[in-house]
Every structure is written in structure tokens, then in C-alpha cells.
Amino acid sequence: MLITALLSALALFSPALAVSINNTLYIITNAETPSLDRPGLTPIGLQRAQDCIPPIFADLNLGLIVVCKPNNKTGACIPANDTAAPLAASLGLVPDSHCGTGDDASDACVGNTLTKYAKNSTLAILVVWDSAEMDDLLENLDIELPGGDDDDDADDFTTHADLLLIKNQKQTVIETSMNCTGIDGTAPGDF
Numbered sequence: 597m598l599i600t601a602l603l604s605a606l607a608l609f610s611p612a613l614a615v616s617i618n619n620t621l622y623i624i625t626n627a628e629t630p631s632l633d634r635p636g637l638t639p640i641g642l643q644r645a646q647d648c649i650p651p652i653f654a655d656l657n658l659g660l661i662v663v664c665k666p667n668n669k670t671g672a673c674i675p676a677n678d679t680a681a682p683l684a685a686s687l688g689l690v691p692d693s694h695c696g697t698g699d700d701a702s703d704a705c706v707g708n709t710l711t712k713y714a715k716n717s718t719l720a721i722l723v724v725w726d727s728a729e730m731d732d733l734l735e736n737l738d739i740e741l742p743g744g745d746d747d748d749d750a751d752d753f754t755t756h757a758d759l760l761l762i763k764n765q766k767q768t769v770i771e772t773s774m775n776c777t778g779i780d781g782t783a784p785g786d787f
């Protein structure tokens with residue numbers, strides 16, 4: 597009885613549509629932020645947004661950048677928006693932030709946005725999302741992080757701003773580091 601009830605509860609909350617697109621999808625979170633909700637990015641965060649992220653994506657054929665909706669009043673998603681801005685400017689793209697954020701966000705919005713875009717374009721897509729909302733984003737896109745089904749995996753994004761998820765047609769999701777010179781440590785094999 598209990599198990600049946602649990603299973604149907606789980607079924608209720610499982611995401612209705614998994615995004616199935618052929619476009620390569622990249623997902624990152626906001627760059628480093630100061631403590632205590634003070635605004636902006638830290639100097640390291642600025643360095644990541646301005647100097648590291650634009651070259652990473654310069655040649656990856658991005659056609660769409662989706663960002664959670666920045667809210668000047670609550671401060672939500674301002675860091676994610678600030679993280680995406682230099683890259684967007686360098687590529688001449690205007691980030692799509694119509695999906696809202698946090699409680700304002702519709703669960704299906706990002707998935708629908710990606711699916712709609714994929715109908716019309718094969719270019720790659722980058723999603724830049726608030727680290728605190730990463731759990732929900734991944735769940736809504738039905739993306740499983742490598743290394744299992746532990747719900748807490750997305751917590752890594754709140755402590756590690758360098759994480760980069762890559763999903764493409766042929767592979768399961770890859771979790772890697774941006775490897776920003778000087779701020780992300782040394783990759784194995786580098787000197």
C-alpha cells in the first residue's frame with residue numbers, strides 16, 4: 597500500500613517531457629558571487645565571465661543563450677545574467693530570459709524553448725542558470741548527471757562555478773570543468 601502510494605506520488609512529480617533535441621546543449625551556472633547576497637560577481641567571477649567563458653564558447657556554434665530571468669528587486673538571476681552578458685555580447689546574441697526564475701518559472705518553459713528552437717536550427721544552445729535553481733532546471737529538463745541519480749549532485753553547482761555540462765546527440769551527459777587559466781586549478785597532465 598505504502599509503496600504503491602509512494603510510487604504514484606513519484607510518478608506525479610516526475611517530469612512530463614524529457615527534452616529530446618539533437619542540438620548540442622551546454623549548461624553552466626552563475627560565476628562566483630560575494631557572500632551574504634551582496635550584488636554582482638566577485639573579482640574571480642568577473643574574470644570567469646569576461647575572460648574565460650567567451651573564448652570557451654567562441655567556436656562552439658552557439659545560436660541560442662537561455663538565461664533565468666534577472667530580477668532587480670530580489671537579485672535573483674542577476675549573477676547568471678552578468679555571467680552570460682560578456683559572452684552574449686561577443687557573439688552578438690541577446691539572451692532569452694523569458695522563462696522566469698524560481699517560483700515564477702514554469703517547469704516546462706526551458707524545455708519548450710529548447711524544443712522549439714531545435715525545430716528550426718541545428719546550432720548549439722547554452723543555458724546559464726542560477727546555481728540555487730540548478731536542481732529544478734535539471735529535473736525539468738530530465739537531465740541525469742553522470743554518477744547516478746543522487747538529487748544532491750546539483751549541489752556541486754552552488755560550490756563549483758566552473759562546472760560545465762555537455763549533452764549532445766551521441767553521448768550521455770558529460771560533466772567537465774571550464775579549466776579557466778589561473779582560477780580553476782591545474783588539469784591533470786598540465787604543467
Ligand SMILES: *[C@@H]1O[C@H](CO)[C@@H](O)[C@H](O)[C@H]1NC(C)=O
Pocket residue numbers: 616617618714
Ligand atoms: C535527430 O536526428 C535524427 C537523425 O540523426 C533524426 O532522425 C531525428 O528526427 C532528429 N530528432 C530531432 C528531435 O530533431
Ligand SMILES: *[C@@H]1O[C@H](CO)[C@@H](O)[C@H](O)[C@H]1NC(C)=O
Pocket residue numbers: 668
Ligand atoms: C536592472 O538593473 C540593471 C543594472 O543596474 C539595469 O541595466 C536594468 O535596466 C534594470 N532593469 C529594470 C527592469 O529595472
Ligand SMILES: *[C@@H]1O[C@H](CO)[C@@H](O)[C@H](O)[C@H]1NC(C)=O
Pocket residue numbers: 666667668674677678680681684691
Ligand atoms: C542582463 O544582461 C543584459 C546583457 O546581456 C543587460 O543588458 C541587462 O541589463 C541585464 N539585466 C539586468 C537586470 O541586470
Ligand SMILES: *[C@@H]1O[C@H](CO)[C@@H](O)[C@H](O)[C@H]1NC(C)=O
Pocket residue numbers: 712716
Ligand atoms: C524559423 O527560422 C526562420 C528563418 O530564420 C524564421 O523566419 C522563423 O520565424 C523561425 N520559426 C520559429 C518557430 O522560430
Ligand SMILES: *[C@@H]1O[C@H](CO)[C@@H](O)[C@H](O)[C@H]1NC(C)=O
Pocket residue numbers: 760772773774775783784785
Ligand atoms: C578540462 O580539463 C580536463 C582534464 O584535462 C579535460 O578532460 C576537459 O575536457 C577540459 N574541459 C574543457 C571544457 O576543455
